[in-house]
Structure formats: C-alpha cells, structure tokens
Amino acid sequence: MDTGKPQLLFVHGIGGLRDSVSERRQWLAALATGARDAGLADSISALTQGWLADVTFANYSDLFHRRGAQGGAAGELDPDEVPFLAGMLDSMLEELSEQFPPEDSPQDARVIRDARFQLDAAVAGRQGQGPGDIGRRLVGVTTTVLRLPGVRRTAQWMNGKALLLQLAQVGRYLDRRTKKAHVGAAVRARVVDGLDPERPLVVVSHSLGTVVAYEALHEHGASVSLWVTLGSPLALGAVVLDRLVPTPASCPENVASWLNFWDRDDIVVGRPQLADWIGPSTGGVKAITTRVDSRGLWTHTATKYLEHGAVARPVIEALRP
Known part of the structure; x- marks a missing residue:
C-alpha cells in the first residue's frame, strides 16, 4: 500500500528552454486558480505551500536545445x-x-x-x-x-x-533509430528521476509531455492514482499513435484513473476521444475525455488548462488524504 506524502509530477510539452523553479511556480499558480474556480479555495494554501504534496516539475527541455544539436x-x-x-x-x-x-x-x-x-x-x-x-x-x-x-x-x-x-520536438522524441533513440530514453529518465515508488503519485502532463508520460509510466511501474493529460497529441493519427511504445497503445497498467482534457482551439490536439483509439488497461481503466473552453488566447499552454475547475478538482481530490 502507498504510504507517505503524495507526489505531484508536472510534465511539460513542446517549447523553448524552461526554468524549473519558475515553471513549477506558474503551474502551481494556475492550478490554484483552477481550485478556486472549482470551489476548493480551502486547499490553495496547502497546495502552493507544499503541505498537500511534494511537487516536481520534470524539465527535459535542455535535451532538445543543447549546443550543437540539430533542429530547434x-x-x-x-x-x-x-x-x-x-x-x-x-x-x-x-x-x-x-x-x-x-x-x-x-x-x-x-x-x-x-x-x-x-x-x-x-x-x-x-x-x-x-x-x-x-x-x-x-x-x-x-x-x-x-x-x-x-x-x-x-x-x-x-x-x-x-x-x-x-x-x-515530437518527431525527435519518437525517433527510434539507433543513433537517435537516446534522446527519448534520456527524456523519460529525466521525468521519473527522484520519484518514490512507495508514495502516492499524481501525474499532470501536457502536449508532448503526454506522449513522454505514456511511455514513462509504462516503464516506471509504480502506482499512479491519477494521470491527467492536457492538449494531448497521443491519438494524432499514425504519425504519433503508431509510434508509441508499447503498441498497440493502451492505458498503463499502474494507472488507477486517466482524465483527458482538450480545447477546441488547441491546434496541437489529436482525436479528443482517446478511449476510441487507445485501449484500456487489463483492469479496464481508459481515458475519460472532457472538453474545456479556455478564455482569451494561448490555448495550447498547460497553465490555461490548469485554470479550469474541471481540471483542478480531480487533481486536488486525488492529493487530499
């Protein structure tokens, strides 16, 4: 049985170089806004002050932006x-x-x-x-x-x-050729580094981070009470779906609940109904998809999704004792 303080893992998507401290703060602030929107204002201090969970921002952006690297x-x-x-x-x-x-x-x-x-x-x-x-x-x-x-x-x-x-960056991560596959392996190692398999874990992943989390969670094996995917390209045709490992695509066995959120104006999102294209785990767990409509601009950002009460509520509830 999982014991100890819960862990909350943020996994980012495509983009430029990131600062882990700043991004962690921004994602938490957005989640706090979502908690308020969900009527859970009493949990905001516990969340932002680190009393509710140990929060990690898994930053792998430098692996795509090293000096001398090709592409971006x-x-x-x-x-x-x-x-x-x-x-x-x-x-x-x-x-x-x-x-x-x-x-x-x-x-x-x-x-x-x-x-x-x-x-x-x-x-x-x-x-x-x-x-x-x-x-x-x-x-x-x-x-x-x-x-x-x-x-x-x-x-x-x-x-x-x-x-x-x-x-x-999506193609670079999914490249399985011998001379290229080390990038994906390094990204997944960065994501699970430092996680305690004996403690409860909630994973919130965005964009390319949902693809990374899919493969990392299949490899990691430790229990995940909730996996949230935001703006996910996981089921974006054969170009992503058929390249996933393992295949055929299915919900990781260690995930107890999987919630997927998409915005109609998010141009990176693939098929919203992930459950139609990605099979359930042997325990019957599969993606439950909800559409959210973001206000203003910049819809393909994790923080825009996290500000929705529909997204924040299940995350907060999964972390509560």
Missing part, C-alpha cells in the same frame, strides 16, 4: 525531420477539418483548406525539391494554420517557423 537549437530543421513533420501536419489538418466543418465554421474551414492545398503541393513535388525547399513550404503551412481561432492574435508562436521547429 540551431533555429533550422534537420532534413531528417521533414518527412515526420509533413505527416504530422497532415494528421493535424485532418483533425482540424473535423473540428471546424464548413457548415459550422466556413471561415475557419477555408483556412484549413488553404493549408491543406499548400501541404499537398509540398508533398506532391518533393521528388523535385530538396529538404530545405520542402521545409520552407511546410513553414508556409504552419503560417496559414496560425490564422485559426485561439492563435491568430497570440504571440505563443511568433510565426510559422517557430511552430514548426517546436512540432519537430
């Missing part, structure tokens, strides 16, 4: 990443077209159609193009995608190239 660290794409990115953008546009059908969102549907035309043209002409030219065409696709709601007026991604470079 140098501000340019690794040519090897271009095929993955083309596939990922294809899956993203497929999902977005379902979320914004012409009959409901004609203007948004036109944006998605324009991006699809650009992507198809880039892929169709790739035999006569070099990787650099295809990469520039993919930047055009992401630039068009940034015209969609929730991101069109935000500086979350300053331009299409910034978005594309950060999406490349």
Whole structure:
C-alpha cells in the first residue's frame, strides 16, 4: 500500500528552454486558480505551500536545445525531420477539418483548406525539391494554420517557423533509430528521476509531455492514482499513435484513473476521444475525455488548462488524504 506524502509530477510539452523553479511556480499558480474556480479555495494554501504534496516539475527541455544539436537549437530543421513533420501536419489538418466543418465554421474551414492545398503541393513535388525547399513550404503551412481561432492574435508562436521547429520536438522524441533513440530514453529518465515508488503519485502532463508520460509510466511501474493529460497529441493519427511504445497503445497498467482534457482551439490536439483509439488497461481503466473552453488566447499552454475547475478538482481530490 502507498504510504507517505503524495507526489505531484508536472510534465511539460513542446517549447523553448524552461526554468524549473519558475515553471513549477506558474503551474502551481494556475492550478490554484483552477481550485478556486472549482470551489476548493480551502486547499490553495496547502497546495502552493507544499503541505498537500511534494511537487516536481520534470524539465527535459535542455535535451532538445543543447549546443550543437540539430533542429530547434540551431533555429533550422534537420532534413531528417521533414518527412515526420509533413505527416504530422497532415494528421493535424485532418483533425482540424473535423473540428471546424464548413457548415459550422466556413471561415475557419477555408483556412484549413488553404493549408491543406499548400501541404499537398509540398508533398506532391518533393521528388523535385530538396529538404530545405520542402521545409520552407511546410513553414508556409504552419503560417496559414496560425490564422485559426485561439492563435491568430497570440504571440505563443511568433510565426510559422517557430511552430514548426517546436512540432519537430515530437518527431525527435519518437525517433527510434539507433543513433537517435537516446534522446527519448534520456527524456523519460529525466521525468521519473527522484520519484518514490512507495508514495502516492499524481501525474499532470501536457502536449508532448503526454506522449513522454505514456511511455514513462509504462516503464516506471509504480502506482499512479491519477494521470491527467492536457492538449494531448497521443491519438494524432499514425504519425504519433503508431509510434508509441508499447503498441498497440493502451492505458498503463499502474494507472488507477486517466482524465483527458482538450480545447477546441488547441491546434496541437489529436482525436479528443482517446478511449476510441487507445485501449484500456487489463483492469479496464481508459481515458475519460472532457472538453474545456479556455478564455482569451494561448490555448495550447498547460497553465490555461490548469485554470479550469474541471481540471483542478480531480487533481486536488486525488492529493487530499
């Protein structure tokens, strides 16, 4: 039986270099806002002062930004990443077209159609193009995608190239080739480092962090009372889903409860109904998905999700004695 003070683990997603202390504080502040929204203001001090749980922000961002690394660290794409990115953008546009059908969102549907035309043209002409030219065409696709709601007026991604470079981190993590697989292994080791398998654990993961947590929890083995996924691309077509280990994808056996949250304006989210694509554990645990509608801009941030009472309540309740 788990004993001792609960552990709360935050696992971040795509992005630039992070400061663990600052990010931990920001995620906790957002969770406190969510607790207030859920009517659990009495738990805020216990949460932010560390009385409720030992809180860890698992920071692996430096593994994607080391000096001399290819891709995002140098501000340019690794040519090897271009095929993955083309596939990922294809899956993203497929999902977005379902979320914004012409009959409901004609203007948004036109944006998605324009991006699809650009992507198809880039892929169709790739035999006569070099990787650099295809990469520039993919930047055009992401630039068009940034015209969609929730991101069109935000500086979350300053331009299409910034978005594309950060999406490349997903491919870098999932690269299983011998000379590349060490990145994913190092990321997972960073996430579980220092966890006490004898104490209760709640995991809150976001974006790429949900993919990392999926594999890390399958390897870790220790009991997880609650796993929360936010803005997850786990079921984003074959480009992510079919690359997961283990496969076929299923809920980690050590997870007692899995809650998945998605925002309609979050362009990185894959299929909202994870349970339709990722099987249950042998104990029958599978993802329970809830849609949240964020206020304002920057929908693809963990803090925006954590500010919702629907997200904060189960986290707080899982940590309470």
